[in-house]
Amino acid sequence: MTPEQHEPLVVPEPPAPGELLAVGREGDRVAIANVDGTFFAFQDECTHEGCSLAEGYLEGHVVECDCHGGEFDVRTGEPLGGPVHVPLKTYAVVADADGLRIELPE
Numbered sequence: 001m002t003p004e005q006h007e008p009l010v011v012p013e014p015p016a017p018g019e020l021l022a023v024g025r026e027g028d029r030v031a032i033a034n035v036d037g038t039f040f041a042f043q044d045e046c047t048h049e050g051c052s053l054a055e056g057y058l059e060g061h062v063v064e065c066d067c068h069g070g071e072f073d074v075r076t077g078e079p080l081g082g083p084v085h086v087p088l089k090t091y092a093v094v095a096d097a098d099g100l101r102i103e104l105p106e
């Protein structure tokens, strides 16, 4: 058995309003969206063919993948349009004086 990792991901410099940022390790990256000062975290890897969603576009609560135009609701991870059908994993975000903490599952 291997030890599980429960450490939160700490993000000292969150994205500005209307922007996206990818954090974390290769193969396990998390995208953060700043929607009018509220932060949402979700898997960075698009469920279509794996492109980075942080390299896409944020329009309100919708992130659009730069590769083939798939769209997801950043609040829920639900697919909204384009060639995507599988929802994104989403993660809880806590904002405090040190930045953001993202609670990742084991």
Ligand code: FES
Pocket (backbone or CB within 6 Å): 046, 047, 048, 049, 050, 051, 065, 066, 067, 068, 069, 070, 082, 083, 084
């Ligand atoms: S990889 Fe995101 S829409 Fe195709």
